Amino acid sequence: MPKLYHHPLDPQSRFVRLALAEYGVEAELQEERSFERRRDFLALNPAGTLPVLVEDNGTVVPGPAPIAEWLDESRGHTVPDRRLMPEPPHERIEVRRLLDWFNGKFFAEVSSWLVTEKVHKRFMSAEQGGGAPSMEMVRAARANIRYHLHYIGYLVARRNFIAGGDITFADLAAAAHLSCVDFLGDVPWSEDETARSWYARVKSRPSFRTLLADRVPGITPAANYADLDF
Template sequence: MIQLYHHPFCPHSRFIRLLLAEYGIEPELIEVRVWERDPDFLALNPANETPVLTEEHVPSAPGASIIAEYLDETRGLALADRRLLPHAPLERIEVRRLVAWFHEKMFLDVTEHLVRERIYKRYMRANQGGGPPDATALRAARSNIRYHLKYIGWLAKARNWLAGERLTHADLAAAAHLSVADYLGDVPWDEDEDAKAWYARVKSRPTFRGILADTMPGMPPSATYTDLDF
């Protein structure tokens, strides 16, 4: 049995949930609130970051990129021509480049601010860093997302999927980050039709249903979040 330590609105966790769904794996989901610094979770990942994957007789795998590589190495061949990390080394470079772009640059520019300020802070005590959202951080995130949306649109217009002809880790990584912003209503979809059309394709996959079912008490999703024809 695979266990995934995650937070429902952590974009890196959402990436792994999408990846597991594409492999047909339904993990046991264990929610972690990293600001609580749970000793049991720290024993799994001293960095105190989600996600972490555990599997019987296997050391815990911390971090989205490590988990994704582990799943490809242990299950990737079974997908044959639907493998989410391509066989060819040069194709893998482009997929990994884009995954790093979304998990690192887009996260620092956009989703880290949105998640921390609008979601995590709702549950954090003052001594944990909780409090009202930082308006400056939110303005920066809402400005930066336009740049990332245009880049996704440019990739989607030039290629069948973001990294090439087939769905890969790159599409799932980008969709995971956009899904969090979309829940909060912070994606200006009217600014790039190519990005919007690509996201609609990803969001319409059966493997996305678990993500679309996520809700947060006291904060319903935006009108576009579960709408497949938005």
């Protein structure tokens, strides 16, 4: 069985867990705290980042975008009716642009800050950068998320899903990042009804179930985190 090095509240790991589930690939989950910079983990991915997928034959695939491309190249043909990377070249461009948006921009401006400040810093030593959350970072992330939420609403209102008429990797990336922020109670859902109803649609997919059951010691998820009708 393939193995996925992940963290329950790492948005990019969640993106890959959703993609694996949508493609019907069962994987063993191995929790990794990337900030510990464990030697054997760095040997798998010298960048030291999550997630990393290790296939049965030993193939190592690090990083959300390389994993998405690999999953589609290795399994896409087995699920022709629900491929997450569309065939038409123009649609592929849009999926990749939005993958970069969520795994790059949204991560850098919102989800990475919130998860680092509110979750990882509890488990880090002082030397690793642990301590109380920086409320300045938390406030900045809470301000930034608002325009991302409206951008999702804008796209979905014109297309049905984020990158087009059908669900793609882009929806899974967006939903994965939002799910971490939602766990922490920091998504202002009332500000964009279109984005909220799109998220409700993605969240009720079977692939989402294990994410909603995730817990992290000492942290209680926000009240409506696991509700499909929130």
